[in-house]
Amino acid sequence: MQNGLEKKYGLLTAIAMVVGIVIGSGVFFKAEKVLVATGGDLPLGILSWFLGGLVMIVCAYNFAVMATRYEKVSGVVDYAEVMVGRKYGYYFAWFMATIYFPAMTSVVAWVAARYTAVLMGWDIAGPQAMNLAALYLVGSFTLNAVSPKLAGKFQITTTAAKLIPLGLMAVVGTIYGLKNGVMIQNFTSGAIVEVSGNPLFTAVVGTCFAYEGWICATSINAELKDAKKNLPRALVFGSIFVVLVYMLYYVGLAGAVENEIIMAGGETGAKIAFSTVFTEVGGTLLFVFVVISCLGTLNGLMLACTRGFYAMASRKEGPAPEIFNGVDKATNMPTNSAVMGLFMAAVWLTYFYGANLTDPWFGPFCFDSSELPIITIYLMYIPIFVMQMVKEKELPTFKRVIMPILGVAASLFMVVAAIVSLRTAIIFYLILFAAVMIVGACLKNYRNQS
Numbered sequence: 001m002q003n004g005l006e007k008k009y010g011l012l013t014a015i016a017m018v019v020g021i022v023i024g025s026g027v028f029f030k031a032e033k034v035l036v037a038t039g040g041d042l043p044l045g046i047l048s049w050f051l052g053g054l055v056m057i058v059c060a061y062n063f064a065v066m067a068t069r070y071e072k073v074s075g076v077v078d079y080a081e082v083m084v085g086r087k088y089g090y091y092f093a094w095f096m097a098t099i100y101f102p103a104m105t106s107v108v109a110w111v112a113a114r115y116t117a118v119l120m121g122w123d124i125a126g127p128q129a130m131n132l133a134a135l136y137l138v139g140s141f142t143l144n145a146v147s148p149k150l151a152g153k154f155q156i157t158t159t160a161a162k163l164i165p166l167g168l169m170a171v172v173g174t175i176y177g178l179k180n181g182v183m184i185q186n187f188t189s190g191a192i193v194e195v196s197g198n199p200l201f202t203a204v205v206g207t208c209f210a211y212e213g214w215i216c217a218t219s220i221n222a223e224l225k226d227a228k229k230n231l232p233r234a235l236v237f238g239s240i241f242v243v244l245v246y247m248l249y250y251v252g253l254a255g256a257v258e259n260e261i262i263m264a265g266g267e268t269g270a271k272i273a274f275s276t277v278f279t280e281v282g283g284t285l286l287f288v289f290v291v292i293s294c295l296g297t298l299n300g301l302m303l304a305c306t307r308g309f310y311a312m313a314s315r316k317e318g319p320a321p322e323i324f325n326g327v328d329k330a331t332n333m334p335t336n337s338a339v340m341g342l343f344m345a346a347v348w349l350t351y352f353y354g355a356n357l358t359d360p361w362f363g364p365f366c367f368d369s370s371e372l373p374i375i376t377i378y379l380m381y382i383p384i385f386v387m388q389m390v391k392e393k394e395l396p397t398f399k400r401v402i403m404p405i406l407g408v409a410a411s412l413f414m415v416v417a418a419i420v421s422l423r424t425a426i427i428f429y430l431i432l433f434a435a436v437m438i439v440g441a442c443l444k445n446y447r448n449q450s
Contacts, residue, residue: 030210032269037203039191040259052207053243055410060239064232083387094440097308102344105301107370109137112294125357140302141342158296165286170248177255186254201417306338319443367425375418378411
C-alpha cells in the first residue's frame with residue numbers, strides 16, 4: 001500500500017461526473033412524483049424543477065469559487081475544513097462517508113434494478129429486483145476497485161448514452177405533443193386532483209434527489225488534473241447543463257401522454273411515455289438507455305462512496321486511519337476505504353428496502369433515504385457559505401457576499417421545504433442522524449486534533 005492518489009482524471013471525466021451523476025435515475029424516478037405532488041399541475045411542476053435547479057446552480061457556483069483556491073484530498077470536505085474548522089470538516093466527512101454517499105448509492109442501485117424490473121415485467125420490490133440491486137451495487141464497486149481509470153471511462157460513456165433518451169423525448173415529445181394537442185391540454189388543465197399540504201414545496205423536495213450528486217465530483221479533486229481550473233469548470237457548466245436538460249425533458253414528457261396517465265403509471269409511467277411516442281419497440285429500446293443511465297449514475301456515486309473513509313484517514317482522523325489511509329500500488333485505489341464504502345451502501349440498501357419497499361421494519365424510523373440526507377447536507381452548507389463571506393476578503397463583492405448569501409437562502413429554502421412537506425419524518429431522521437454523529441465523535445482520532 002502507498003498513501004497518495006495520482007492525477008488520473010481530466011476535465012471531461014469531471015464534467016461527466018457532474019452531469020452523469022445528476023442526470024440519470026432521478027429525472028425518471030421523480031418525474032411522476034413531481035406530477036403527483038402538484039396534482040398534475042404542469043406549470044407548477046416546471047416551476048419546481050426550475051427552483052430545485054436554481055438551488056443546485058447557486059451552491060455549485062459557491063463551491064466552484066472555493067475550488068479555484070483550495071485543492072487537498074476530498075473537495076467539499078476540504079472546503080468545510082478550511083472555512084469552518086478542522087472539527088467541522090471531520091464531522092462533515094463522517095456524515096458523507098456513513099450517511100450521504102452510501103444512502104444515495106444504495107437508492108440508485110435499486111432504481112437501476114427497478115427499471116430493469118419494469119423491462120422484464122418483475123415486481124419492483126420483489127426478490128428479483130432486490131437481488132439485482134445488490135448485484136449492481138457489487139458490480140459498480142468491483143469496477144471502481146479494480147480499475148478506477150476504466151470506471152472513469154465508463155462514466156463518460158454512460159453520460160453520453162443517457163442523453164439519448166432525454167434528448168429524444170425533449171425534442172420528439174414536444175413536437176408530438178404540439179401536433180396532437182396533448183401538450184396544450186396538459187399545460188392548461190391545471191391541477192387535476194386535490195393535494196394536501198404545500199404542493200410546490202413537496203415537489204421541490206422531490207426534485208432534490210434528481211438534482212443531487214454534483215457534490216460527489218469534488219471527491220476526486222486529489223485525482224483531477226489541474227483541479228483548480230477543471231473542477232470549477234465542471235461544477236458550473238455541468239450544473240447549468242443539467243437544469244436545461246431536465247426542464248426540456250419534462251416538457252417533452254408532457255407532450256407524450258396526458259398527465260393523469262403518467263401519475264397513474266407509477267414505475268411504468270416513463271416507459272408508457274416512451275412507447276407512446278416511439279412505438280413499443282422503440283420505447284423499449286430507449287428504456288434500455290434509461291437503465292444504462294441509472295448505472296452511470298450508480299458508477300459516479302460509487303466512485304465517491306469508495307473514497308469516504310479515505311477522506312478522513314488521509315487527515316489521520318476517524319476510525320483506524322492507518323488502515324483506511326492505504327492506497328493500492330497497482331490500482332491507485334484506497335482499497336480498504338472502498339470495502340467500507342460498499343459495506344455502508346449495503347447497510348443503507350437494506351434500510352431502504354425495510355423502510356420504503358415492504359411492510360415497515362423500523363416503525364416511526366422509516367423515512368425516504370433518497371431525500372432526507374440531501375436536506376441535511378444543504379443545512380450543513382450554510383456555515384461554509386457564512387464563513388466564506390467572513391474569510392474570503394480578497395474576493396470581489398459578487399463572489400464573496402452576493403453568491404454566498406444566495407447560497408444560504410437557497411439552502412434554507414430546501415430545509416424549509418423539507419420541514420413543510422415531510423413533517424414528523426424529519427424528527428425521527430434527526431434522531432438517527434444524531435446517533436450516527438455521536439458514534440463519529442466516539443471514533444474520532446483526537447490524538448491528531450490540532
